[in-house]
Amino acid sequence: xxxxxxxxxxxxxxxxxxxxxxxxxxxxxxxxxxxxxxxxxxxxxxxxxxxxxxxxxxxxxxxxxxxxxxxxxxxxxxxxxxxxxxxxxxxxxxxxxxxxxxxxxxxxxxxxxxxxxxxxxxxxxxxxxxxxxxxxxxxxxxxxxxxxxxxxxxxxxxxxxxxxxxxxxxxxxxxxxxxxxxxxxxxxxxxxxxxxxxxxxxxxxxxxxxxxxxxxxxxxxxxxxx
Amino acid sequence: xxxxxxxxxxxxxxxxxxxxxxxxxxxxxxxxxxxxxxxxxxxxxxxxxxxxxxxxxxxxxxxxxxxxxxxxxxxxxxxxxxxxxxxxxxxxxxxxxxxxxxxxxxxxxxxxxxxxxxxxxxxxxxxxxxxxxxxxxxxxxxxxxxxxxxxxxxxxxxxxxxxxxxxxxxxxxxxxxxxxxxxxxxxxxxxxxxxxxxxxxxxxxxxxxxxxxxxxxxxxxxxxxxxxxxxxxxxxxxxxxxxxxxxxxxxxxxxxxxxxxxxxxxxxxxxxxxxxxxxxxxxxxxxxxxxxxxxxxxxxxx
Numbered sequence: 001x002x003x004x005x006x007x008x009x010x011x012x013x014x015x016x017x018x019x020x021x022x023x024x025x026x027x028x029x030x031x032x033x034x035x036x037x038x039x040x041x042x043x044x045x046x047x048x049x050x051x052x053x054x055x056x057x058x059x060x061x062x063x064x065x066x067x068x069x070x071x072x073x074x075x076x077x078x079x080x081x082x083x084x085x086x087x088x089x090x091x092x093x094x095x096x097x098x099x100x101x102x103x104x105x106x107x108x109x110x111x112x113x114x115x116x117x118x119x120x121x122x123x124x125x126x127x128x129x130x131x132x133x134x135x136x137x138x139x140x141x142x143x144x145x146x147x148x149x150x151x152x153x154x155x156x157x158x159x160x161x162x163x164x165x166x167x168x169x170x171x172x173x174x175x176x177x178x179x180x181x182x183x184x185x186x187x188x189x190x191x192x193x194x195x196x197x198x199x200x201x202x203x204x205x206x207x208x209x210x211x212x213x214x215x216x217x218x219x220x221x222x223x224x225x226x
Numbered sequence: 227x228x229x230x231x232x233x234x235x236x237x238x239x240x241x242x243x244x245x246x247x248x249x250x251x252x253x254x255x256x257x258x259x260x261x262x263x264x265x266x267x268x269x270x271x272x273x274x275x276x277x278x279x280x281x282x283x284x285x286x287x288x289x290x291x292x293x294x295x296x297x298x299x300x301x302x303x304x305x306x307x308x309x310x311x312x313x314x315x316x317x318x319x320x321x322x323x324x325x326x327x328x329x330x331x332x333x334x335x336x337x338x339x340x341x342x343x344x345x346x347x348x349x350x351x352x353x354x355x356x357x358x359x360x361x362x363x364x365x366x367x368x369x370x371x372x373x374x375x376x377x378x379x380x381x382x383x384x385x386x387x388x389x390x391x392x393x394x395x396x397x398x399x400x401x402x403x404x405x406x407x408x409x410x411x412x413x414x415x416x417x418x419x420x421x422x423x424x425x426x427x428x429x430x431x432x433x434x435x436x437x438x439x440x441x442x443x444x445x446x447x448x449x450x451x452x453x454x455x456x457x458x459x460x461x462x463x464x465x466x467x468x469x470x471x472x473x474x475x476x477x478x479x480x481x482x483x484x485x486x487x488x489x490x491x492x493x494x495x496x497x498x499x500x501x502x503x504x505x506x507x508x509x510x511x512x513x514x515x516x517x518x519x520x521x522x523x524x525x526x527x528x
Contacts, residue, residue, distance in 0.1 A: 072445070108229060
């Protein structure tokens with residue numbers, strides 16, 4: 001589904017964020033990307049989302065080279081992806097309901113579909129009673145759940161979760177992970193970046209380890225060796 | 227397409243309602259700018275009107291001998307009217323001059339009695355020449371002082387008035403230039419204000435544009451609500467500014483007119499209402515949309 005071929009990303013003037021990374025991700029997989037801060041985890045996700053272009057090498061999504069996709073076609077790529085960020089990236093001027101509905105609205109979904117699906121997904125993430133609250137009026141854990149609801153609502157093929165538990169307490173963090181596991185069980189590919197040791201051990205999923213931009217390990221079952 | 231438009235309008239309206247601080251900051255600047263431009267527009271008209279009025283008073287008079295035939299005077303009036311820079315040549319016959327004098331001094335019985343004592347009409351026919359530039363008066367004066375007209379002209383009242391006329395032209399030219407400088411300074415201030423608001427809008431919209439792009443929104447879906455919000459800010463500013471200019475003209479206009487009768491602010495506002503509305507509305511739309519347009523252009527490439 002996703003393939004990195006000798007991908008290097010250098011931020012000017014000479015910061016190497018990712019160096020000669022090659023790996024494949026199969027459909028339906030749950031992949032953990034681990035490493036210290038600055039190891040290149042976020043850059044890797046940005047390359048899939050076409051937020052950044054590789055300096056060298058190629059990134060493929062469903063056999064299409066991501067960096068070759070034209071600006072006008074990028075929304076179509078991103079609609080296949082659900083992204084969850086550590087800082088949530090919710091629209092502050094919209095309510096929780098509107099933030100989630102926004103992902104469907106941009107795809108020009110029917111009003112009826114929006115009014116049926118949004119309450120359902122808010123139920124799943126446990127935010128039905130916070131639907132009319134603005135992001136600033138809910139807790140960090142709730143904001144992250146709202147972001148997950150937005151990432152899921154349009155049934156993407158893949159979820160990219162960039163340290164989604166980074167700002168959360170252990171209880172909320174395990175809630176979010178349980179949610180991502182459930183999504184994965186239903187067939188959606190999940191890529192999760194983290195540096196949470198316990199989480200990696202507990203999940204027992206394929207784990208790619210990055211260090212200073214280099215891919216140093218690719219284990220079938222997670223290990224934390226940093 | 228209809229659904230998309232509906233969502234764009236709805237989202238633009240929601241942003242306008244909810245982003246109170248940004249709307250307040252943007253609209254305040256727009257209101258100041260548009261009001262400033264409106265007063266510059268009205269002020270320029272008033273100053274131009276006042277200058278023309280003052281210049282019109284700076285005329286020269288040509289007095290004709292009692293025996294001068296009226297046809298020749300009218301012939302000369304037509305010739306002078308053809309001179310470049312001449313704004314008007316008014317013929318005042320002997321009878322009209324007498325009528326004007328009597329009318330002007332009807333309450334001064336002594337003066338009227340003296341006039342009756344004289345018995346005949348003591349006034350001379352005259353041409354009052356008014357021009358827009360000092361040079362035109364010089365040309366007319368030289369032309370009249372030539373030999374061709376010495377037989378019918380009694381005197382040309384120019385040399386005596388020349389210093390006053392020159393002074394009037396100097397003052398009006400100074401006022402005109404000062405007006406241009408003040409306008410330029412005020413417009414520069416407006417541009418600075420709009421520029422800074424643009425930066426503020428760009429900064430506040432950066433995050434939202436980026437997030438929308440990452441969620442998969444197309445450019446038109448992102449652009450639309452921002453432009454609608456800009457238009458709404460523009461309309462709000464236009465209406466407020468129109469109200470400010472209207473109220474100021476209504477209350478301040480008569481007070482200014484009491485000191486300077488030529489400054490009829492309220493009358494000018496009423497007469498030029500359509501132009502004021504068009505000017506304000508045009509400025510409001512351009513200045514309302516511009517910041518959002520620039521912000522979107524800059525950040526749509528995420």
